[in-house]
Amino acid sequence: MFCFQCQQTAHNTGCDGKVGVCGKKADTAVYQDELIGALITLANAAENGSSTEKTDMLILKGLFTTITNVNFNNVTIKQLTEEIHIERNRINSQKFDDYDMKKLWNDHEDIRSLKSLILFGIKGMAAYAYHAQALGKTDSEVTSFFYKALRAIGSENDPEKLLGLVLETGNVNLKCMALLDAANTDAYGDPVPTEVPLTIEKGPFIVVSGHDLHDMKLLLEQTKDKGVNIYTHSEMLPAHGYPKLKAYPQLKGNFGTGWQNQQTEFHNIPAPILFTTNCIMPVRQSYCDRVFTTSIVSYPELVHIGDDKDFTPVIEKAIECGGYDEDREMTGMNGGHTVTTGFAHNAVLSNAEKIISLVKEGRIKHFFLIGGCDGASPSRSYYSDFARLTPPDSLILTLACGKYRINDMDLGTIDGIPRILDCGQCNDAYSAIKIAIALAEAFDCGVNDLPLTLVLSWYEQKAVCILLTLLSLGIKNIYLGPTLPAFVSKGVLDVLVDKFQLTPISTPEEDIKKILG
Numbered sequence: 001m002f003c004f005q006c007q008q009t010a011h012n013t014g015c016d017g018k019v020g021v022c023g024k025k026a027d028t029a030v031y032q033d034e035l036i037g038a039l040i041t042l043a044n045a046a047e048n049g050s051s052t053e054k055t056d057m058l059i060l061k062g063l064f065t066t067i068t069n070v071n072f073n074n075v076t077i078k079q080l081t082e083e084i085h086i087e088r089n090r091i092n093s094q095k096f097d098d099y100d101m102k103k104l105w106n107d108h109e110d111i112r113s114l115k116s117l118i119l120f121g122i123k124g125m126a127a128y129a130y131h132a133q134a135l136g137k138t139d140s141e142v143t144s145f146f147y148k149a150l151r152a153i154g155s156e157n158d159p160e161k162l163l164g165l166v167l168e169t170g171n172v173n174l175k176c177m178a179l180l181d182a183a184n185t186d187a188y189g190d191p192v193p194t195e196v197p198l199t200i201e202k203g204p205f206i207v208v209s210g211h212d213l214h215d216m217k218l219l220l221e222q223t224k225d226k227g228v229n230i231y232t233h234s235e236m237l238p239a240h241g242y243p244k245l246k247a248y249p250q251l252k253g254n255f256g257t258g259w260q261n262q263q264t265e266f267h268n269i270p271a272p273i274l275f276t277t278n279c280i281m282p283v284r285q286s287y288c289d290r291v292f293t294t295s296i297v298s299y300p301e302l303v304h305i306g307d308d309k310d311f312t313p314v315i316e317k318a319i320e321c322g323g324y325d326e327d328r329e330m331t332g333m334n335g336g337h338t339v340t341t342g343f344a345h346n347a348v349l350s351n352a353e354k355i356i357s358l359v360k361e362g363r364i365k366h367f368f369l370i371g372g373c374d375g376a377s378p379s380r381s382y383y384s385d386f387a388r389l390t391p392p393d394s395l396i397l398t399l400a401c402g403k404y405r406i407n408d409m410d411l412g413t414i415d416g417i418p419r420i421l422d423c424g425q426c427n428d429a430y431s432a433i434k435i436a437i438a439l440a441e442a443f444d445c446g447v448n449d450l451p452l453t454l455v456l457s458w459y460e461q462k463a464v465c466i467l468l469t470l471l472s473l474g475i476k477n478i479y480l481g482p483t484l485p486a487f488v489s490k491g492v493l494d495v496l497v498d499k500f501q502l503t504p505i506s507t508p509e510e511d512i513k514k515i516l517g
């Protein structure tokens with residue numbers, strides 16, 4: 001096998017043994033490559049063929065399936081590849097051979113690097129497009145870009161053109177995140193600041209992980225008056241901020257911390273867990289009978305909730321497990337008992353005037369965005385240490401699952417505004433961007449002239465598309481860690497450093513000193 005698409009890749013060069021660091025087996029990696037190869041050919045076949053919404057959907061599903069920690073199931077991966085072949089033959093009667101991904105992995109390292117940025121970027125974007133589609137929103141520019149990018153991965157070899165496509169991936173992803181933002185807020189309202197308990201109340205409950213708010217809504221509807229409580233996990237935490245989800249009294253709080261801690265955190269809880277997207281880790285024997293998957297997530301031998309979204313097996317399992325006998329107090333990674341969320345663009349910008357005057361009065365001197373993906377690497381303590389070192393006259397925006405390193409810290413308030421503001425899921429980077437642009441407009445300067453520093457942690461491919469979005473907006477001096485992507489070659493890194501001053505993190509002390517001068 002060969003795979004180097006995520007941050008924890010072996011030796012920071014690539015997983016090439018019998019099993020990847022994430023637990024993906026060699027044969028699964030091969031089937032995933034074959035799936036992507038089939039998608040590239042499908043995109044080619046669509047060029048002079050008659051693609052339909054079904055073709056578009058297969059592209060989204062195919063890309064999403066190969067994101068890290070989404071699908072470990074050879075059977076469903078092979079089924080999807082077969083569906084793609086059938087679709088290809090349906091839309092174009094010409095004979096095609098699947099693209100061989102080994103060509104890409106063995107290509108010149110700069111070409112491989114640029115194409116990897118595009119491929120991993122569109123994988124992340126496909127997940128966002130899929131969630132938007134679940135709520136009935138599509139965008140033809142976003143849809144057609146998947147085809148264009150896949151074709152380029154198969155055949156474009158001009159580094160300049162590929163670099164242009166790398167930035168275009170970021171640009172189109174901004175539209176895709178805007179689409180998902182519109183889908184989520186149209187369906188469930190604009191998030192409002194919300195304090196979320198970490199205590200698990202006694203009685204049956206279900207833990208819901210992943211990003212899909214539509215699945216969350218359907219489960220809330222199906223657990224109405226059933227005496228089963230719902231707790232968010234990982235990237236589902238921001239669900240608490242949405243008025244139409246918040247309205248369900250059984251949505252009680254959040255369970256657990258970063259996704260990388262799930263194997264210990266799920267080990268003995270008396271409740272089932274539902275995965276709606278990444279990040280599912282290899283499921284241990286001690287809790288495998290309690291894990292359910294839905295939509296694109298797939299894991300051998302687990303019960304999968306199909307497209308009918310009948311969550312009865314999960315609800316029944318919750319009742320069977322029974323939950324705790326007494327309320328169980330839990331804490332976050334820093335010992336806190338609650339976390340807050342819901343500071344998306346609407347909530348923050350409704351306080352814009354106050355924030356602007358606090359800046360003018362010198363009471364807010366700097367903004368940080370500390371966020372992104374979490375992960376197991378011990379060096380990720382950088383992000384919590386960094387947050388602790390930020391001065392009391394600074395505000396911290398955070399987002400995605402990396403926030404679990406900091407979101408239960410009590411860093412105080414500035415004139416009533418909490419110093420840590422959770423914008424939401426990784427796709428809510430859209431909110432952070434909107435906030436930054438609004439601040440730049442208020443101060444009549446560019447985003448790069450604001451006293452704002454982005455300190456990002458990355459793990460999987462959604463982080464890749466978000467990074468590309470930030471670069472496509474011309475945002476400079478981003479601090480990136482815990483390591484630089486293995487798929488960024490020396491030559492491509494030089495370009496990114498030169499053009500955007502992309503900076504690898506060093507130590508929190510040194511970086512803070514450098515940032516605040």
Ligand code: SF4
Pocket residue numbers: 003004005006007008009010014015019020021022023024029068069
């Ligand atoms: Fe390795 Fe990451 Fe690929 Fe898993 S997804 S095989 S950990 S590079």
Ligand code: SF3
Pocket residue numbers: 211234235259278279372373374400401402425426427459460462463
């Ligand atoms: Fe997290 Fe997996 Fe990336 Fe949506 S859930 S950010 S790592």
